[in-house]
Amino acid sequence: MKRTASIALDGFGVPESLRWHDGALWFSDLAHGTVHRWSGTGKAETVIEVPGRAGGLGWLPDGRMLVVSMDGGCVYRLENDGDLVEHADLRDIAEGPVNDMLVDPAGRCYVGNFGFDYHAFNREHPNSMLYAPPGPPKAPIAVFDLEGRLLGLSEPALFPNGFLLTADGTTLVAAETLGLRITSFPIKEDGTLGSPQPWGSLVSPLLWRLVTHPGLPGRITRRISALLDHPAIAKRSSSPIAPDGLAWDCDGQSVWVANALRGECVHVARGGRVLGRVVTSQHTLSCLVAGDDGRTLFAATVPTDDPIDAAKLDGGRIEIFQL
Template sequence: MQRVASITLSGFGVPESLRWHEGALWFSDLAHGTVHRWGGSGEPETVLKVPGRAGGLGWLPDGRMLVVSMDGGRVYRVERGGELVEHADIRDLVGGPVNDMLVDPRGRAYVGNFGFDYHAFVRESPNSMLYAPPGPPKALIACLGPNGTVLGATEPTLFPNGCLLTADGSTVVVAETLAMRLIAFPVRPDGTLGPSRVWAPLISPVLWHAVNHPGLLGRATRRISALLDKPAIARRSSSPIAPDGIAWDSDGETVWVANALRGECVRVAEGGRVLDRVRTSQNTLSCLVGGHDGRTLFAATVPTDDPVRAAELGGGRIEMVRL
């Protein structure tokens, strides 16, 4: 029987970027631009509000927090006294809102971005129409040194999103959301990322070919996909998986994927084999395996990922299930 997550916290806009840090759950609210901390009981604490909407979170080795400014094209640093200062300006590298971020144990940060104004597009057109030739614009992942210096950037990717570092520090695994797959980049000695490889495809090759086809096949597939893009239908479908946030399972080898297309978190092995599914109440944007014993799956869920509409609805939730 498929496990079902229970609703733990509610009333947010777009909760995202779940992190377990110093015995507490941390997350951003992309609709309200705030960062929150929850110790496991009572109401969560609002830690700060970030200019340009808070996005990805991480911590430097000395404990200072880094937080993305999605619309500001920057990464901010929270000093020991609580002052928010600019850590890095990456506006020259991004083509849309800045997104999730991974900070490694040495303080190097890897920061993705949308590549274009995704929400403006889907307010006017079905998501499947993104794949009409030439397809959606691609985006770079910025590689930052511990002091905020831009070390370089990756090859262009389709909406780089959640990131993970392997235990040995040799590889960064990235959710390439609009390509429906996880990709892996080798970490070079200087902290930049080398050429990518596919870690786990999450859409069938036949469907991927069809939705991107420049001719009649592609037009028909995109139109059918648009007609099927309804919550009631999506809940009954198991494919494709659009990876948003990702998290290592406690085994350190398989990855939990927040499926932005439907209410579920999916555990996958390298190569793309689906091993487990946990159902959530709404579409899932972020996930995390944490808790005091490292055996709880947390999920951030939303009725819509549009920050304007989500701020009005206040329907964002944090859900959890014991693994």
Template sequence: MTRRAAVVLSGFGVPESLRWHDDALWFSDLAHGTVHRWDGVGEVETVVKVPGRAGGLGWLPDGRLLAVSMDGHCVYRLEADGQLVEHADLRDMAGGPVNDMLVDAQGRAYVGNFGFDYHGFVRQQPNSMLYTPPGPPQAPIACFAVDGSRFGLTDPVMFPNGTVLSADGRTMIVAETLAMRLTAFDVRADGRLENRRVWAPLISALLWRMVNHSGTAGRVTRRLSALLDHPEIAKRSSSPIAPDGIAWDSDGETIWVANALRGECVRVAEGGRIIDRIPTSQQTLSCLVAGRDGRTLFAATVPTDDPVKAGQLNGGRIELLRL
């Protein structure tokens, strides 16, 4: 019998950036710009509304919340008195909405951005046309110290998204959504990221070459892919996987991937081997293995990831499955 995630919360625009902090689930609503907290039994609490739409979340060592402003191209800090203060500035380097963020135990923040107006593009053309050479614009990951000063930028990557850190703090793994792969970096002692490499490809090498081909083969592949993008067709497919949010499994070795192309969370081993697939009710944007026992898979799902349409539908859900 297929295990499926069950809906436990609903009525959001675009729930995203699932986090577990102080025995509660936290998440952003990218459509409405709000940050929420849920302890699993009571009502969902709205913690703060972030100017420019809330995105990635994290906490400084002293417990203060950091929240990305997607359209403001910055990171805000929530002070003890409830005031939002600008913490980090990405205005000079963000080519599109600022996106997900990882904050490590030292308070260093690693922040990605779309690199371009993704939703503006796909409102006009199929997603597959992004790969027409030279392909979609890329964007670096910005590295910020605990005081909000920027100390580094990675080489550009293709739509940096969900991010996890290894238990020893030496390896950071980033979802490159539009490249359909998980990419690893070594974390230097000073926090800078280096030695970029593929941790897990999530599309066949042949299909990747074809969709990016500059000739007739590429044009045909992109047109066929556009036909397969139809939701009723896409949800019946198993490949490729576009990783959005990612999270370590409780084994500390494999990674759960929220597949932005369809309703599922996929568990992946290094190298790209698929170990498990858990269906969800809708397109899945974020996942997390947490809970008081550390063995609950949470998923954030949406009928559409377009923030304008999603804000009107309010069909976003939080789903879970006890592993």
């Protein structure tokens, strides 16, 4: 029997970056550039509109909110008086829209970016064509201190996204969305990131070799993959999984993965073994296990992640499932 999420909220462009803060659900709308707060009943409150489209969210130790400006190439800080001021600058770092962000208990923020204009590419080409050699551009994770000063950059990754912090604070776990894998980065004493280590692959090694092959096998595989990306076909497939948002499960060890290719959240053990799935109504970009009881799976879903089309459709939803 399939486990299926139910729709709690709708009418958004691209809901993303689900967070639980001060007893409420917070999220951004990447299409309309807004940040929202939902108490669990009624409609979601619009907290602020962010220049350059709101992205990743987090909070400093003193409670002030940080929010990514995707097209502005920076992180803003919401002051207590309501002013929005620039906190960290990524204009010379990001080669594409700035994306997700994690703020740790010390106030350091870890910020990813696309590495290129992903949506412009996808408007002209099937997603599978990204893997034609040399493959998608890579991008580093930028690390900033409490005051917004750059501490360093990680080794480049394939669309770093969906960050988690281990309970002991020693490791950053990241989704490499276009790498179809989850990767861990040890956190050094100064907050910068060490060499990446595999956490779990979400695609078969054979399929990865074929789709990235420079010769005829690669061209054939990429064309077949493009056909299989049709929504009517894709929703019946279970592989591969493109990890967007990540969330710790209640056990604190395994993770839930928002599958950007399909309507589902996938429960994954370290190493990449799939433990279970929860079906959503649309492609899923972010997930979170939180709520008053700590056992509610929230999912942000969209009919399309293209911000231009999504802003017209306003079909984005927040869906929930009780674990």
